[in-house]
Amino acid sequence: MKQTTKPRVKICCISSIEEAKMAIIYGASALGLVSAMPSGIGVISEELIAEISAIVPPGVCTFLFTSKQDVKSIIEQQRRCQVNTIQICDYLTLGKYQDLRDAMPGIALVQVIHVTGEESVKEAVEVSPLVDAILLDSGNKYLPIKQLGGTGKVHNWDISKKIRELVDVPVYLAGGLNSENVTAAIKQVSPFGLDICTGVRTNNKLDEMKLSQFFSQIYYSSFGVDEVQNFRE
Numbered sequence: 380m381k382q383t384t385k386p387r388v389k390i391c392c393i394s395s396i397e398e399a400k401m402a403i404i405y406g407a408s409a410l411g412l413v414s415a416m417p418s419g420i421g422v423i424s425e426e427l428i429a430e431i432s433a434i435v436p437p438g439v440c441t442f443l444f445t446s447k448q449d450v451k452s453i454i455e456q457q458r459r460c461q462v463n464t465i466q467i468c469d470y471l472t473l474g475k476y477q478d479l480r481d482a483m484p485g486i487a488l489v490q491v492i493h494v495t496g497e498e499s500v501k502e503a504v505e506v507s508p509l510v511d512a513i514l515l516d517s518g519n520k521y522l523p524i525k526q527l528g529g530t531g532k533v534h535n536w537d538i539s540k541k542i543r544e545l546v547d548v549p550v551y552l553a554g555g556l557n558s559e560n561v562t563a564a565i566k567q568v569s570p571f572g573l574d575i576c577t578g579v580r581t582n583n584k585l586d587e588m589k590l591s592q593f594f595s596q597i598y599y600s601s602f603g604v605d606e607v608q609n610f611r612e
């Protein structure tokens with residue numbers, strides 16, 4: 380996928396209608412709603428996910444983060460939560476992506492790849508034709524208690540860049556982003572989208588100041604030299 384100079388922004392771990400509205404006002408193009416996970420700070424109930432999803436306007440995507448690995452459970456979960464995008468944080472063990480597509484036409488599928496090393500490149504390239512987007516995060520599904528995201532940790536962006544160049548679907552970059560490192564992330568990886576949870580929170584609550592700084596930083600860093608020049612003329 381070609382590089383993106385003005386990445387979309389997905390604000391994750393949304394835990395109330397107020398947080399959803401705040402993220403949208405600042406310019407989020409997607410919201411991340413985390414359902415039951417083996418670990419993490421962002422988990423909310425499916426009832427609350429459905430309530431939040433219902434107030435999100437057209438044009439903003441609602442991503443359901445799922446740790447489920449069988450298609451039947453994922454389909455049932457989507458029906459309960461009424462989101463328009465499913466983010467699969469682990470790998471499928473029962474059923475195929477095509478089963479999800481057949482049962483949920485129009486619902487986008489995003490597969491998370493936890494970037495642990497060069498082996499992640501093969502994993503991303505193999506799964507990419509089956510999904511609508513790839514999300515690169517810093518979890519570890521091989522730990523005794525799996526970490527499927529929300530780590531606040533950056534991974535190796537050289538590998539993320541390589542993945543973005545090799546796959547033909549949009550790539551979201553997640554894992555430890557904040558207003559201080561997002562310019563470097565855009566420059567180095569040029570992903571389609573940026574995905575953030577910990578970096579815009581204080582005591583697990585969405586922090587308006589951090590949110591505002593994050594968007595401002597992206598705005599300034601995504602202006603190309605030519606555009607700044609044109610703007611001045």
Ligand SMILES: O=C(O)c1ccccc1N[C@@H]1O[C@H](COP(=O)(O)O)[C@@H](O)[C@H]1O
Nearest residue numbers: 391419420421527528529531555576577
């Ligand atoms: O935050 C969680 O609880 C969580 C648990 C399991 C899977 C994903 C989770 N969060 C998502 O992880 C990414 C990166 O988060 P961070 O910016 O590094 O804190 C983000 O999409 C979170 O929503």
